[in-house]
Amino acid sequence: MTRKISALAFALGCTLSNSAFAAPKNIIYMIGDGMGPAFTTAYRYMQDDKTTKIVEPTVFDSILVGMAHTYPDDDTVVTDSAAGATALSTASKSYNGAIAVDTHKKSLKTMLEIAKERGMTTALVATSQINHATPASFAAHNESRRNYDEIADDYIDNKIAGKLPVDLMLGGGTKYFIRDDRNLVSEFKEAGYQYTDKFNKLDSLSRLPALGLFADVAFPHAIDSDEPKRLTTMTNKTLDLLDKHNEKGFFVMIEGSQIDWCGHANDIACAMKEMDDFAGAIKAAKAYIDANPDTLLVVTADHSTGGLTLGSNGVYQWKTEVVEQVKASVKELTNTLFDMNVDQMAKTWTQLTGLPFDKETEKALTGAQKDSKEALYKAANKLINDASFTGWTTKGHTAIDVQIFAYGQGRDAFIGSLNNTQIADKLISFIEK
Ligand SMILES: [Zn+2]
Structure with missing residues (x-):
């Protein structure tokens, strides 16, 4: 598709800007878990400057390009985060609960793995445990999202061309990494990773590879936290580190994990604080692209939560x-x-x-x-x-379309009404170029 349009543009001799479809060097992929359109709309009203007549647009409005269909590979129509993330990471639909495996539980190659094979630097950032469904579907393979220990093991055992799959991981989950049967933190250190478990020591991570685990399981909700902007802070730090290691480009997936959890709780104030942190992280990514125009940002959601x-x-x-x-x-x-x-x-x-x-x-x-x-x-x-x-209509997920946002080199490839697998397809084709 991308190639066809570029060829057409060339044949017509038109001046379609190179940056519209050319493959970017670096990819920043952001997933707002559970972030259906009502969440970005609510956030706009929350951000409104009440002294002016109009409702000001937000960072989301500034980069909106399309909508994505989220149904999984069974007859439920309503996806969970595992099937959603598997579609968004591998371009293949699977069943609810699947972590980068197909309906027959066979491993599906993820875009992060393809990036790593090609020598790109790779990273995962989340406010949930880093082995939760969405980040897991980029660097692990498991028949069930609930097998947290096995998923954490994959982050060290799932070698790509002899190397560990992810060069930088920031999130929660020490409980799954330091266990009676295995201490993955020690193993990561032996493999040359810098490590910290203190959020106020985030800056002690000075080079890659590195691992930061800042909670037993997940971070507290932003609204209950004295670090409500923890995803924004981790995003800035991640882009700093990746920028120093981008000889062959980088791929990073950053998840606003807890928008979904506040949605499940039908807790509007909780959701809006998570949205504010996610918006801050997007602003950081946009600023990086303004300074590094050969980078692409794609933001979407795996599904909507709560029927807000x-x-x-x-x-x-x-x-x-x-x-x-x-x-x-x-x-x-x-x-x-x-x-x-x-x-x-x-x-x-x-x-x-x-x-x-x-x-x-x-x-x-x-x-x-x-x-x-x-x-x-x-x-x-x-x-x-x-x-x-x-x-709210449900404590669970809904099947409505979610938005696609894009910015930077290659953003035009994401315009329109797309299947969630098409987002992954296009990103994989950029990585493979
Ligand atoms: Zn959920």
């Missing part, structure tokens, strides 16, 4: 000012409120949500508190969603 809608219960409103006031994830809020008496609860509720503790709120929260933590979670979440008119 803006407007609910028949009311024509969506209140950003309610969402803005919420200072904790509903999970954290519930943990805090659960053991409190009614006076403490009143004070803390208003502190952490900005919402009044009126009679109805008191009745809903104290009633649920007597029942169970789960009931309190539901009650608190409902109060915030109702007050902001945020709607």
